[in-house]
Amino acid sequence: AFLPLLEKAATHVSGDALSADRAAILNIGSDCSSQALNLRGSGPSNSLLAYKMSKVAMLSMARTMAADLKVKNLPVLITTIHPGWVQTDMGGSNAEISVDESVTKIVAGIGRLEAAHNGGIFNRDLEAMPF
Numbered sequence: 001a002f003l004p005l006l007e008k009a010a011t012h013v014s015g016d017a018l019s020a021d022r023a024a025i026l027n028i029g030s031d032c033s034s035q036a037l038n039l040r041g042s043g044p045s046n047s048l049l050a051y052k053m054s055k056v057a058m059l060s061m062a063r064t065m066a067a068d069l070k071v072k073n074l075p076v077l078i079t080t081i082h083p084g085w086v087q088t089d090m091g092g093s094n095a096e097i098s099v100d101e102s103v104t105k106i107v108a109g110i111g112r113l114e115a116a117h118n119g120g121i122f123n124r125d126l127e128a129m130p131f
């Protein structure tokens with residue numbers, strides 16, 4: 001549904017550089033999508049099973065869309081950020097960092113997004129994470 005709007009935004013800037021200034025989709029993902037890090041099972045009551053599956057699906061969608069957009073020559077950036085273990089309803093009060101700390105870093109990184117981030121997953125400092 002959003003693709004025509006992203007296409008429109010992408011053509012407002014000349015050249016083919018990817019950036020959030022131009023047109024971008026930023027997914028909030030999770031280290032739970034990583035198969036390389038997937039060694040600790042589904043947690044108490046198997047509660048992480050569906051969650052992990054949903055995060056893998058979202059990352060696959062983003063990577064597939066990034067390839068589709070490249071084939072169509074549409075300079076729309078799509079990337080996924082893992083916010084860290086954050087003190088939210090889901091993360092719980094024992095989580096490592098506050099919402100402010102996580103969000104401040106994510107927002108600060110948006111202006112630095114470029115082609116190297118297209119289709120990948122990164123932590124809140126924009127360091128690449130394993131698939």
Ligand SMILES: NC(=O)c1ccc[n+]([C@@H]2O[C@H](COP(=O)([O-])OP(=O)(O)OC[C@H]3O[C@@H](n4cnc5c(N)ncnc54)[C@H](OP(=O)(O)O)[C@@H]3O)[C@@H](O)[C@H]2O)c1
Binds near residue numbers: 029030083087095
């Ligand atoms: N917290 C962490 O440690 C952590 C770690 C890795 C990744 N993440 C990712 O960060 C994102 C935010 O997580 P969070 O920790 O903020 O979770 P959260 O505290 O559980 O909050 C989830 C938010 O999503 C909304 N929501 C849930 N289902 C929805 C739906 N069907 N339609 C619209 N809104 C819906 C909820 O709205 P209501 O309040 O109205 O229900 C709530 O505002 C998620 O994508 C999560 O996977 C979080």
